[in-house]
Amino acid sequence: MARNPEKKRCKARSKQRDEQCKNWAKPGWDVCRFHGAGGGAPQRNTNAVKTGEFQSIWMDALTPEQAEVLETISLDPLQQADEEIRLITLREREMLLRIRDLNAGRTDKQRRILQKRATIKDPIKVDDEKTGGTKTVVLTREELVTAEIEETEYRAIEDILAVEEALTRVQDKKLKAIQLKAQLLSNGGGPEKQITVRRWSRDKSRT
Structure with a gap:
C-alpha cells in the first residue's frame, strides 16, 4: 500500500520562503506532520479557556467530580434566584471593600526607585604579624x-471610578435577580403556575 494514496501535498505555507510546503500531506489530513498533522491538543480540551464564561461543557465528557456537582444543583427557580442574589451580594461586598482600600491608600505621588548593583570598597585596619604594627586592607x-x-503623579481616583462603574453593573444584576424572585413568588413560587398563566394568556388571545 502506498504511503500517501491520496497524493496530496501539504497545504501549509513556509514562513521563511513564503511558499507552499512541498512535503506530502499525512493521510486524512491537509497538512504534513511538520505542520500539525496528527498532533495538537485532543478534542474538547480546555487549553484556550481563560475566564470560563463561554466554555463549552459536554455532558458526556464530565469528570466524576463535575457529574457529582451537577446532580446537587437545584433546578427550583426560587433556589436559583436565592443563590444568584447571595453570590452577587458577596461580589458587591468585595468590591466595596476594594473601594475602601483604594481610598485609604490614595496618594498624589508615587515614587519609583531604581537600584543597581555596585562594588563597595571598605578599608579596614588589621594587625601585621611581620612588622608587629597595623596595616590597611581593602x-x-x-x-x-x-x-x-x-x-510620578498617580491618581488612584481613576481606579476607584473603574470599580464603582463595575459595581453599578453588579448592583443592576442584583436588582434584576430580586425582581425575578418577586415575580416567581407572585406566581405561586414555582414554574408550573407561571407556565399555566402564559398558556392561558395565549389561549385567551386566540378566542
Whole structure:
C-alpha cells in the first residue's frame, strides 16, 4: 500500500520562503506532520479557556467530580434566584471593600526607585604579624545602591471610578435577580403556575 494514496501535498505555507510546503500531506489530513498533522491538543480540551464564561461543557465528557456537582444543583427557580442574589451580594461586598482600600491608600505621588548593583570598597585596619604594627586592607563587597529616584503623579481616583462603574453593573444584576424572585413568588413560587398563566394568556388571545 502506498504511503500517501491520496497524493496530496501539504497545504501549509513556509514562513521563511513564503511558499507552499512541498512535503506530502499525512493521510486524512491537509497538512504534513511538520505542520500539525496528527498532533495538537485532543478534542474538547480546555487549553484556550481563560475566564470560563463561554466554555463549552459536554455532558458526556464530565469528570466524576463535575457529574457529582451537577446532580446537587437545584433546578427550583426560587433556589436559583436565592443563590444568584447571595453570590452577587458577596461580589458587591468585595468590591466595596476594594473601594475602601483604594481610598485609604490614595496618594498624589508615587515614587519609583531604581537600584543597581555596585562594588563597595571598605578599608579596614588589621594587625601585621611581620612588622608587629597595623596595616590597611581593602575589602570589596557587592551591594544594591540607589541610582535614580523618580516621582510620578498617580491618581488612584481613576481606579476607584473603574470599580464603582463595575459595581453599578453588579448592583443592576442584583436588582434584576430580586425582581425575578418577586415575580416567581407572585406566581405561586414555582414554574408550573407561571407556565399555566402564559398558556392561558395565549389561549385567551386566540378566542
